[in-house]
Amino acid sequence: QSALTQPRSVSGSPGQSVTISCTGTSSDVGYYDYVSWYQQYPGKAPKVMMSNVNKRPSGVPDRFSGSKSGNTASLTISGLQAEDEADYYCCSYVGRYSYVFGTGTKVTVL
């Protein structure tokens, strides 16, 4: 399966909202509600920020939210903060107990 498509970068000023898209196909993102999102700082392991499209794990700030429409899932960061500057990856279940990651998005806080 091919990697999910994400914008290479998005940016915003502190306090603003940014949305990261994750585009797949009708066989993965469009078919299953098993889309997750990960935040990764340089040199660190990824951390889960969202599961099952819009379920926020304990400890993740509520300024992070997830959604899905058709073959595209999205992660929105509202009230952007300096600490949100990181790389973000989406991941989708693709059936047959297998998964695929997205191409990754660098979020820059201006």
Next chain:
Amino acid sequence: QITLKESGPTRVNPTQTLTLTCTFSGFSLSSTRVGVAWIRQPPGEALEWLALIYWDDDKRYSPSLKSRLTVTKDTSKNQVVLTMTNMDPVDTATYYCAHIMVSFGGVEADDAFDIWGQGTMVTVSS
């Protein structure tokens, strides 16, 4: 508290076989709906899902690497082992193992890689 840690060689020669071990604690890989995945990340590049082994010993592999990968588990040692044959410089990457609990048998779960190891960097070079 769930923890995972990867171990193995930091350098392998081209054409050699890589063997990585994921040693974990805080959960049992014999518990229903539990899995351990391997994910890698070349320097400056994106994450790539490689393989996943489930509580029932079901094993799944990335289609593009399936012929080169084998994943096994030793439940008594709390370990998962990944082998990758015919290593090439393009396989240079940080390799992570991660815990997942999946929806199964009508029971919903997060279906996300919720706990990751710190990763181990592997360089393929002669």
